[in-house]
Amino acid sequence: TQIKLFCPATIANLSCGFDVLGLCLDNAGDEMIVRKVDQKGVRITKIVGADLPLETEKNVSGVAALAMLETLDTEFGFEIEIYKNIKAGSGIGSSAASSAGAVFGINELLGRPYSRKDLVQFAMQGEKLASGNAHADNVAPALLGGFTLVRSYAPLDIIRIDSPEELFATVVHPQIELKTSDARSVLKQTVSLKSAIMQWGNVGGLIAGLYTKDYDLIGRSLHDEIVEPLRSVLIPGFDLIKQTALENGALGSGISGSGPSIFALSRGKETADKIAKAMSEVYEKMNLPYEIHVSKIN
Ligand code: HSE
Numbered sequence: 001t002q003i004k005l006f007c008p009a010t011i012a013n014l015s016c017g018f019d020v021l022g023l024c025l026d027n028a029g030d031e032m033i034v035r036k037v038d039q040k041g042v043r044i045t046k047i048v049g050a051d052l053p054l055e056t057e058k059n060v061s062g063v064a065a066l067a068m069l070e071t072l073d074t075e076f077g078f079e080i081e082i083y084k085n086i087k088a089g090s091g092i093g094s095s096a097a098s099s100a101g102a103v104f105g106i107n108e109l110l111g112r113p114y115s116r117k118d119l120v121q122f123a124m125q126g127e128k129l130a131s132g133n134a135h136a137d138n139v140a141p142a143l144l145g146g147f148t149l150v151r152s153y154a155p156l157d158i159i160r161i162d163s164p165e166e167l168f169a170t171v172v173h174p175q176i177e178l179k180t181s182d183a184r185s186v187l188k189q190t191v192s193l194k195s196a197i198m199q200w201g202n203v204g205g206l207i208a209g210l211y212t213k214d215y216d217l218i219g220r221s222l223h224d225e226i227v228e229p230l231r232s233v234l235i236p237g238f239d240l241i242k243q244t245a246l247e248n249g250a251l252g253s254g255i256s257g258s259g260p261s262i263f264a265l266s267r268g269k270e271t272a273d274k275i276a277k278a279m280s281e282v283y284e285k286m287n288l289p290y291e292i293h294v295s296k297i298n
Contacts, residue, residue: 002035003108007101008145008298009086010093011169011263012137015224015254016202020150022093024141025169026298030097031083032061034105040077042066042102049084060095060126061102068103068122072113078106089177091261096138099126104143116143117158131180131258138257145298147210164213167297168272170245172279173261174236175289183258186230195225215251215267222252222265235260240282248278269294 009028014021030049042065044054056062061080069078080102086094100123107114123139140148140158147161191199202221209217232238232255245253245264249271253264264279266272272294283290 001109002033003105005032005034005101005105006030007032007097007104008093008142009171009293009295010096010138010141010257011171011261012093012096012135012141012257013224013227013255014147014206014263015222015228015252016199016206017137017149018224018227019135019137021147021203021206022137022141023147023163023169024145024298025092025171025293025295027295028086028092028171028293030085030094030101032098032101032105033081034102034109035079035081036109037077037079040075042069042077043079044082045079046081047084048082050082050088052082052084052088058129059098060130061098063129064099064123064126065102065106067125068106068114068119071122072110074110078109080105087173087177089179089260090173091178091255091257091259092171092173093138093142093257095126095130095180096123096142099123099130100139100142102126119143120158121156131184133180133184147297149207161207161210163210163297164215164267166267167218168266168269169293169295169297170250170264170266170272170275170279171256171261171293171295172241172276172283173291173293174283175291176236176260178234178258178260180258183231183234186234187227188230191226198223198225218265219251222254224254228255231255231259235262236288237282237286238262241279244278244282245275248275250275269296
């Protein structure tokens with residue numbers, strides 16, 4: 001028995017929600033085949049589209065799968081084939097897609113011993129291998145869909161957030177690789193009370209805006225006082241791309257995950273497409289290779 005999966009790309013942080021907010025894209029992602037086999041353990045048998053380790057303990061899918069299987073008494077094992085479309089270090093949850101896919105697939109083949117929320121803790125182990133930090137803001141939306149909030153890490157408390165129908169994301173990836181671990185190393189370990197007040201005001205505003213379908217409130221809340229100023233300098237053309245998105249009707253724009261991808265949220269596909277065109281023109285003028293996606297939020 002085997003299962004073929006779509007493993008979605010995700011946008012973490014969403015400006016004000018560093019390490020706690022994320023959303024799931026509906027048309028960007030990897031594919032994976034998970035197969036139940038007699039031989040115990042987990043083996044990565046094939047990786048297409050990326051140069052990633054096949055050794056189970058060095059592969060995020062393998063590590064997430066092992067974390068899950070440690071909690072279960074199974075008489076068989078699993079093989080995983082990974083077909084990568086999401087580039088590593090792109091900022092749209094490449095490692096999360098693989099970690100989440102592995103545990104989701106195994107859970108399905110086992111008759112769902114765990115809920116999707118339960119699976120987050122195992123997928124986080126893949127994130128820990130990838131970046132040194134077991135953050136859940138990509139794996140949670142990859143597993144649950146839509147918008148998610150990690151209210152707390154200890155104990156783990158994940159909440160799926162309602163969101164309006166017409167929200168679209170435009171995501172542009174300037175073709176450089178930015179390692180999450182490097183993008184984390186530029187952060188400060190303390191924040192000022194003034195910045196913290198602005199940040200939690202915006203997180204509350206964003207959640208309220210999503211629930212009440214108040215697009216203006218969503219837009220006003222998509223602001224990051226703490227992380228974006230430190231990370232944006234690592235991303236070519238960041239200020240211009242963000243400004244272009246806002247001038248073309250985006251509700252808000254910021255760094256996708258740890259970058260270098262930049263996202264913009266907008267109401268309706270037409271605006272999202274217009275933003276994509278305008279962003280493309282910016283990178284074309286700069287002579288910078290890029291990839292761009294417009295996606296509904298899934
Ligand atoms: N919240 C994480 C970070 C997401 O920004 O470092 C990484 O994809």
